[in-house]
Amino acid sequence: MSSEDRRLVAVVTGANRGIGKAIVRRLLQQTTVPLIIYLTARSVERGQLAFDELRREQLRWPAEEPTQQLLNELRFHQLDVSDLDSIHTFIEYLTLMHGEQSVDILINNAGGVVHQPTTNDDDDEGGPARVVRTCDAKTAYQIVHMNYFTAVNMTSLMLPRLRPNGRVVFMVTALAHLGIFSGDLPKVLVSDELNLNGLHIIENGFISAVGKGTYSAYGFPPMPFAVAKAGLIAYARMLARVFASDPRGLLFAAVCPGYVRTDMTGPYAPLTPDQGAETPVYVALTDAKRLRRHNGGLWKQLRPLKW
Numbered sequence: 001m002s003s004e005d006r007r008l009v010a011v012v013t014g015a016n017r018g019i020g021k022a023i024v025r026r027l028l029q030q031t032t033v034p035l036i037i038y039l040t041a042r043s044v045e046r047g048q049l050a051f052d053e054l055r056r057e058q059l060r061w062p063a064e065e066p067t068q069q070l071l072n073e074l075r076f077h078q079l080d081v082s083d084l085d086s087i088h089t090f091i092e093y094l095t096l097m098h099g100e101q102s103v104d105i106l107i108n109n110a111g112g113v114v115h116q117p118t119t120n121d122d123d124d125e126g127g128p129a130r131v132v133r134t135c136d137a138k139t140a141y142q143i144v145h146m147n148y149f150t151a152v153n154m155t156s157l158m159l160p161r162l163r164p165n166g167r168v169v170f171m172v173t174a175l176a177h178l179g180i181f182s183g184d185l186p187k188v189l190v191s192d193e194l195n196l197n198g199l200h201i202i203e204n205g206f207i208s209a210v211g212k213g214t215y216s217a218y219g220f221p222p223m224p225f226a227v228a229k230a231g232l233i234a235y236a237r238m239l240a241r242v243f244a245s246d247p248r249g250l251l252f253a254a255v256c257p258g259y260v261r262t263d264m265t266g267p268y269a270p271l272t273p274d275q276g277a278e279t280p281v282y283v284a285l286t287d288a289k290r291l292r293r294h295n296g297g298l299w300k301q302l303r304p305l306k307w
Contacts, residue, residue, distance in 0.1 A: 007034040007071065009094070009103050009163075010284065013081050013154060014110025016041035016050040018262045019171065022277035023107055024050075027072070028058050032285055034071035035105075036098075040079035040090070042110075051076035081110045081150040087157050094161065102161050105284045107169045108154060108232075111147040113225060113264050114139050135222040137211035147228035148203050152196070152235060159243075159250075165288055167251045168239065169280050174256040174300055175223070176230035178307055183219035189234045190307070192241060199238065203231045233298055233307055240296025251291050255280045256300040278302065 010027055014020045024039045041047030055074055077093060080086040094102040155168055178186040188194060206227050209215035220227060236254040243250045257276030261269040282302050283291065294304040
């Protein structure tokens with residue numbers, strides 16, 4: 001068996017900037033386990049620039065175990081998680097390079113908010129334009145699809161490709177706690193009877209209710225980003241339940257990085273992207289026994305967090 005065969009394969013979506021890029025950097029720096037890390041981005045140009053920058057950094061890093069650190073190999077592949085054809089193309093490439101079961105770690109980082117249109121506007125990978133903070137039907141649709149449906153589609157297509165003890169991490173926010181919902185929604189979101197179709201109905205129902213101005217009556221807050229991320233927290237819980245008997249022993253987690261300085265939060269957030277990357281990387285690599293005790297759970301600051 002070659003050294004490449006023994007390395008774990010990690011995929012990070014939306015990784016050309018911000019927290020995603022910081023996650024890739026931390027994965028490259030770690031010496032716990034040799035990795036092949038796929039930095040993916042919608043834009044080939046921006047993804048390649050991030051790849052080149054991180055590769056140059058890697059060659060300059062001092063390391064206690066430099067040989068092991070250099071076993072961590074960075075690769076770039078274009079991936080638009082909002083485009084099913086792009087996802088299929090990427091999966092075909094992974095299959096060609098690593099076999100039918102080709103991935104050990106999937107970190108769903110791609111997502112974002114809606115920006116006012118400018119010549120530089122970026123959608124899911126962020127941009128310099130001002131963030132739209134209104135809660136209208138168009139914005140709700142865009143944000144829910146950008147943050148919830150894309151991650152679900154990506155994960156659903158990748159699940160058959162996960163190797164034994166494979167892990168899936170969803171980047172979320174602790175603002176998406178159950179307390180922002182009212183009526184029956186909190187109970188429904190944590191119900192063991194909730195399936196993927198039901199979760200889709202909830203997310204689409206929010207979009208419809210925003211358009212009709214009735215979201216409050218149905219127990220939703222006027223917070224599309226939080227509603228979308230709550231959907232991912234519920235999805236992680238659901239996957240842990242559905243795959244509990246899968247012989248591969250798959251692990252799932254939703255991770256809040258904290259209040260990190262990004263294009264979405266602005267320059268006054270207290271945490272750097274590198275600090276925000278600490279917990280997702282910890283969950284991606286930590287002892288499987290600890291993670292299994294909290295399979296499908298929400299994490300923040302290196303600890304499980306009650307939803």
